[in-house]
Amino acid sequence: MSPAPKKSASRALSAQRPTIRDVSRLAGVSRMTVSRVIRDLDLVLPETRARVNKAIADLGYVPDRAAGSLSSRRTGFIALMLPTLTNANFAAVAHGLTEALRADNYHLLITYTDYSLAEEERQLKNLLARRPEAIVLTGAAHSRTASRMLLAANIPIIEVADLPRQPIEHAVGFSNYQVGRTAARYLIEKGFKRIGAVASSNEGDVIDHRGEERMRGFEDELRNTGMATNLVLRHGKAPVSYDHGAASIAILLEREPRIEAVFAVSDLSAVGVVMESQRRGITVPQALSVIGFGDFEIGRVINPPLTTVHVDFRELGQRTGQLILNLLSGDASQTPQIIDVGLKVIARDSVKGLR
Amino acid sequence: MSPAPKKSASRALSAQRPTIRDVSRLAGVSRMTVSRVIRDLDLVLPETRARVNKAIADLGYVPDRAAGSLSSRRTGFIALMLPTLTNANFAAVAHGLTEALRADNYHLLITYTDYSLAEEERQLKNLLARRPEAIVLTGAAHSRTASRMLLAANIPIIEVADLPRQPIEHAVGFSNYQVGRTAARYLIEKGFKRIGAVASSNEGDVIDHRGEERMRGFEDELRNTGMATNLVLRHGKAPVSYDHGAASIAILLEREPRIEAVFAVSDLSAVGVVMESQRRGITVPQALSVIGFGDFEIGRVINPPLTTVHVDFRELGQRTGQLILNLLSGDASQTPQIIDVGLKVIARDSVKGLR
DNA sequence: GTCATTTTTGTTAACGTGCACATTCCTCGG
DNA sequence: CCGAGGAATGTGCACGTTAACAAAAATGAC
The missing domain is CATH 3.40.50.2300 (Response regulator)
Incomplete structure (x- = not known):
């Protein structure tokens, strides 16, 4: 008489984190409609949208971007490899980048290498497994395998800070x-x-x-x-x-x-x-x-x-961010961009005016 | 006579990024064996392992952690929310944390809020969608919804730097x-x-x-x-x-x-x-x-x-990292830990010795 | 040489979402 | 009142991996 314990039954334990399916059931719509509401694709009737949003709030639903990434093949990650964060200028690059990317909801994946090429290689491997959509790193020197991995990743590569004599692809920086x-x-x-x-x-x-x-x-x-x-x-x-x-x-x-x-x-x-x-x-x-x-x-x-x-450096970060947005939106020319943000001497008092 | 164009045929275009399946075919083993080699689960015969590693190298295969996360329900992400990176002390926390977590291959997901509670809330929402396994943030004040989201996430929460009077859960810091x-x-x-x-x-x-x-x-x-x-x-x-x-x-x-x-x-x-x-x-x-x-x-x-x-602050970051590792490995007591790293006056010359 | 273990490898079914396409519902011109 | 065409919503499957379990192969005790 008692029903066989179906899988769906065991899943019903509310301890589980709610999924888009739970939301769709509660709101009485399909999963796809919920997905549309979440991503703001506005092909959804206002009242439907409201019903879905209520269900989301009631359940405390939080989308799972890993699943979304897998399905859409877009992770929303931008990788950033710096030698260190304990350097105000590099921190400023990260800051500028974040500002530029924030609106489009990209997420920065920051790592630092402590100036070690071996560590850079290790980090890079881990980073690529996260499928970033673009990768930003400080230019100059990379190990052979690191360079190969970068190219094989088949995503925009932007070298920043240093303007290398032979950029891998794009570069934003100064000489x-x-x-x-x-x-x-x-x-x-x-x-x-x-x-x-x-x-x-x-x-x-x-x-x-x-x-x-x-x-x-x-x-x-x-x-x-x-x-x-x-x-x-x-x-x-x-x-x-x-x-x-x-x-x-x-x-x-x-x-x-x-x-x-x-x-x-x-x-x-x-x-x-x-x-x-x-x-x-x-x-x-x-x-x-x-x-x-x-x-x-x-x-x-x-x-x-x-x-x-x-x-x-902050501007450097921002311009890098804009470049990435252009590159990823596809309306930029795909030819390598080399952007020199320039430099200037700030004259204070530690140099004597001989002349 | 000609075979119907199966899906597998169209997938065979080598332009596609290789998957674990491609590796398994080339090495003549099952996907699971490849998975074991990648994750170093050492139940694999050395010669099999070598064959798989060769296939991985030949194809330039890079695992997809998003897919892995979805399946294993473990992302390897630790979220870190700071007010800013443009502060040597906060940067040092990030540095110490990275050092402690590096060995276990956790990946830090860093964001900063520019000291804004509204931004903190926005960031937090994005962060939780990445399913971090623990979340580290600076203590003191959070918005109501932020606190609710934190608790609902059902993962270790560690407030750092400031030691709050009423910690949400764990805390590592100073008063x-x-x-x-x-x-x-x-x-x-x-x-x-x-x-x-x-x-x-x-x-x-x-x-x-x-x-x-x-x-x-x-x-x-x-x-x-x-x-x-x-x-x-x-x-x-x-x-x-x-x-x-x-x-x-x-x-x-x-x-x-x-x-x-x-x-x-x-x-x-x-x-x-x-x-x-x-x-x-x-x-x-x-x-x-x-x-x-x-x-x-x-x-x-x-x-x-x-x-x-x-x-x-560097030590603070390291101890936070160790706490996280303990918490996630499950062999730590799950009661809230409050760790005070202390403080001290460094006497230099800007204070006169009246006495 | 047999059978119980242990070691190594394989099979199946999720994980939670979004794309491509299909369907339903509505509006409006004639 | 019909049907074209657009707006709103739904269905099935694929995304790439791993957990859980199953099977096969190797080992060893007697």
Whole structure:
């Protein structure tokens, strides 16, 4: 007499999370209609829509995007791979990207590699399994397998921050090489003769390729102007910090006490240069001029305020987001886009006006 | 004679992304065996495993976690909601969390709310549709619907950073109230009499609830010691910054030129206080002592270095990650865990040693 | 050599949704 | 009052994987 325990019966236990089917039953419509209401496809009669929405609210139904993704073949994920989040500029990229993508309800999948290529490869593998619709990463260097995986993924690839000489596909950023040249030019035009620079070592397992590009540009500009590059110092491990700058300027001062101006590969390092100099009684900018890169908040706050090469990373993120939206909506030309957001020197007080 | 065009035929177009089925055919095994190889379930004969791995490599197969999630009912996502990423401490939490979760191959789903409750609610809805297995968010305040959604999700909820008086479930953090009390106690014990504080306004649409807690603690400690609280200033909009500190100290100096010590709700603001004071010829710490909160890098770098209340956010993230792993592996007690990671004053030179 | 185990592999049926198409219902011109 | 055409809703199946169970093959104790 008692009915055989059917599967549908056991499913009826309300402990289960409600599905679109439960909503459709309660509202007395088909699953498809519920799906339409959820996605706002407005081919639904207002009263039907209201009934469905009530059912959704009553049941506390939350759509399952994994199931939706599987069916529609669109995940709504955008992958973002950064070297670290503990860097205000990279954080700003993430911020700008989010802003641009928020309206279209894309979800950012953020990972960071701690500047390790091996980790990048590992992360990438995991990331691709989530089927992102586009992938954003910092340019410069990737492992062989990483590059292959990227291309095989067959989705838009956008390299950001660094503008690589050979972009994989699209790129939004600035030229680190130009940063170096610009900084050198700035110091040269101010009339300095004994010009130095500090960066991390370009040997070892963790290499700051972006910083190294800046150094290359700096050295090239010095050479092109017929100036010596013997005060361009590579020292210590990436990522550079306050302590790195302090240690580096100590070395440089020993090598050439009459050094006039220094470019630091990052503001963080530049601040260390300034502070250590002051500690030794070398006043900035009277006795030593310093220019950094990145325009970190810290540079605005120290005394004297730091002259620096500035890139708008937030805008960089936003433009990347817009590019992605264009690419995915399909109305953009599919030819690789290379967008240079440019850079500029922000003159504060840490560089003396010789001229 | 010609076979009817079966569906399987059209699928055979190699343009399609390979699935586990393609791998299984090429390797001459069942899909299940491939699945086992992928997930490293080691009930597979080494030679079979090798054959499968070769097929995977040859096809460039990448598993689809959305399909896997649907089937296994485990997404491997951990949701993380922060007010912003543009804050070194929150970034450190994300960093610590990632480190702890990396080994178990969980994937962090990071969003930020820009300190807006409405945005938090919106984000949360999107997040829950991704079926995270746990959700980490900054404590303090949530909207009514947000709280309801959180509870209905039926997954571990961990509030971090702030230790709420009424945690939703688990919490890992420190007491902002204690920060305020500790700062006040520190200044009182140094022997200062005219003690002030600067924070953002607690009125308006964007309220820094955490900062307000610090202020409450600070005021309570002053009151408990029988001291005046008329120099506790709430001014301007959250989030506070360098400029906020500068503007605030200007107001306080007008109110009471003989003010001896100031607690700033954040190091960023504290630095502004220091700089603006110095600009006005008020030396720190001789004429004015300053203590901040957060131990941001900037505080280590300014002159004089900033005394501050420090919390180890990276460790906080790591311990949160460990808690999650315990909770999800099921061998932890399921009773709500409240973990206080503590705090400490880092004495530098911005507070004068009266005693 | 037999049979009970253990190890390895396979089969079937979900998981929850959206696409493509089909159906029903309504409106309106003639 | 009929039928064309559009608006609103419904049906069946596929998306790619894994859990649960079943079967086959290998191993070993006696």
